[in-house]
Amino acid sequence: MTSVTQMSEAMERLLQEEAPQLARETGFIQRERNFDGADFAQSVIFGWLGGPQETLDGLCQVLGRRQVKISAPGLSQRFTPQAASFFERILQCLTQQHLQAEAEVPTALLQRFSGVYLEDSSTVQLPVALVKVWRGSGGATGESAAVKLCCRWEAKRGQLEGPSLMQGRRNDKRSPLALSELPAGSLYVADLGYFSLRRFCQIGACKGKGKGYFLSRYRSPTTLLSRQGQPLDLERLLPKEVGERKECLALLGKQVRLPVRVLMERVPAEVAEERRQRVREAACDHGREPNARVLWLCDWTMLVTNVPRRLLSFEEALVLLRLRWQMEWLFRLWKEHGRIDEWRSKKPWRILCELYAKLCAMVIQHWLIVAGSWQDPQRSLVKAAQVVRREAGNLMVALSEGRLEVEVGRTLGCMQSGCQLNRRQQEPSTAQRLEGAPVPAKR
Numbered sequence: 001m002t003s004v005t006q007m008s009e010a011m012e013r014l015l016q017e018e019a020p021q022l023a024r025e026t027g028f029i030q031r032e033r034n035f036d037g038a039d040f041a042q043s044v045i046f047g048w049l050g051g052p053q054e055t056l057d058g059l060c061q062v063l064g065r066r067q068v069k070i071s072a073p074g075l076s077q078r079f080t081p082q083a084a085s086f087f088e089r090i091l092q093c094l095t096q097q098h099l100q101a102e103a104e105v106p107t108a109l110l111q112r113f114s115g116v117y118l119e120d121s122s123t124v125q126l127p128v129a130l131v132k133v134w135r136g137s138g139g140a141t142g143e144s145a146a147v148k149l150c151c152r153w154e155a156k157r158g159q160l161e162g163p164s165l166m167q168g169r170r171n172d173k174r175s176p177l178a179l180s181e182l183p184a185g186s187l188y189v190a191d192l193g194y195f196s197l198r199r200f201c202q203i204g205a206c207k208g209k210g211k212g213y214f215l216s217r218y219r220s221p222t223t224l225l226s227r228q229g230q231p232l233d234l235e236r237l238l239p240k241e242v243g244e245r246k247e248c249l250a251l252l253g254k255q256v257r258l259p260v261r262v263l264m265e266r267v268p269a270e271v272a273e274e275r276r277q278r279v280r281e282a283a284c285d286h287g288r289e290p291n292a293r294v295l296w297l298c299d300w301t302m303l304v305t306n307v308p309r310r311l312l313s314f315e316e317a318l319v320l321l322r323l324r325w326q327m328e329w330l331f332r333l334w335k336e337h338g339r340i341d342e343w344r345s346k347k348p349w350r351i352l353c354e355l356y357a358k359l360c361a362m363v364i365q366h367w368l369i370v371a372g373s374w375q376d377p378q379r380s381l382v383k384a385a386q387v388v389r390r391e392a393g394n395l396m397v398a399l400s401e402g403r404l405e406v407e408v409g410r411t412l413g414c415m416q417s418g419c420q421l422n423r424r425q426q427e428p429s430t431a432q433r434l435e436g437a438p439v440p441a442k443r
Helices: 003-025 037-050 058-063 072-076 081-095 197-205 269-285 292-299 314-322 325-337 348-373 381-401 404-416 428-433
Strands: 118-126 145-154 158-168 187-190 214-217 245-252 258-266 301-307
Touching: 003 037, 003 081, 003 348, 003 381, 037 058, 037 081, 037 158, 037 348, 037 381, 081 158, 081 348, 081 404, 118 325, 118 348, 145 325, 145 348, 158 348, 197 214, 197 258, 214 269, 214 314, 258 314, 269 292, 292 301, 301 314, 314 428, 325 381, 348 381, 348 404, 381 404
Parallel strands: 118 187, 187 214
Antiparallel strands: 118 145, 145 158, 214 301, 245 258, 258 301
16 A cells, blocks of 8 residues: 555545534534534644645635535634534544555665654743643743643655643653654654653663663763773773864763763763753753753763764764654644744634644655655655645545545645755755765854
């Protein structure tokens, strides 16, 4: 089965066949009058996919393409707690479909691993009236509402797990995405929010035979010991000159003693100062003083990994660590272009419906981008997303008329040209570095 067929069948099954039943189960539709669950779900999801800032009048016009007549005030009344549950159920069903590209991206460095998994989260602030649904981490008033979007992205075939939703106040280490599902021989890359000896041990015991690998920046004050069990003297080991690199073998954790490679590089003073400023700002946000040792270590990039040197050099580790920023770009795409954290209403349940519906739209958008442009290492997510937004209305009509697979094929054909990154000479992109462009000293 091709990815186009698989994607088309998934959308038809969830949004055309199962949506009416989900609408009844959640209590959103009790008696079908003006429209059913499929009409409402498709019009709202594809309406906001095509125009993330679409008004209620605009959504009524989209509903008109499905022969549904309703006024803006009438539509506004439909955004209820039951409607929010309806869209949340659809989102859960969509995220259970782990669609991926038919072929792996042809990048030699990534091919060394059975999979390269990036994980990160992003928080969306919500009206405080929704605090009983999604609780934030607090604030000046003592309470806030926020939801955290947890995603894991496989870089070779583009498969996306999530977004899985959890309370905004929960720590990233409590991500609902199971590490036990990572295959043996895969590489896991995440930022410091996921730095955890327990998680690293889980990754090292992957599904099936063999082991899994991790690559992470070092988080102070985690204990580093020599292979003989003695504390490492970082003041002696760390490089003294800007650009100088050193590497040593160590045990990570006082009790766990996980064997790792420690990679160290001295960074320019301006880079170190930028890092210190971020550390101070983060400490201020949490109402505490910045840690002196963390400030001192800002002069170096320090990585820990269990990938053997024969599989990954120092230079290659720096390149792969940059991949984690692809998750930042994904969330940026969703927020800046998909507008998942913006709405034209102050009504809490309308806002929650809009968030869930836009997340559904972003999952569908990701499926289309993966199927249409993943084979190109120089793909531009932003340009490919522009294609999806432009064709959203046609996709919705094709879905209702039973010719979605043909329309999906046409949409993907539009991504075959004009959807590449512009090559950069001064500051090569991550895609260029994966293909061999050198990593400059400043990061």
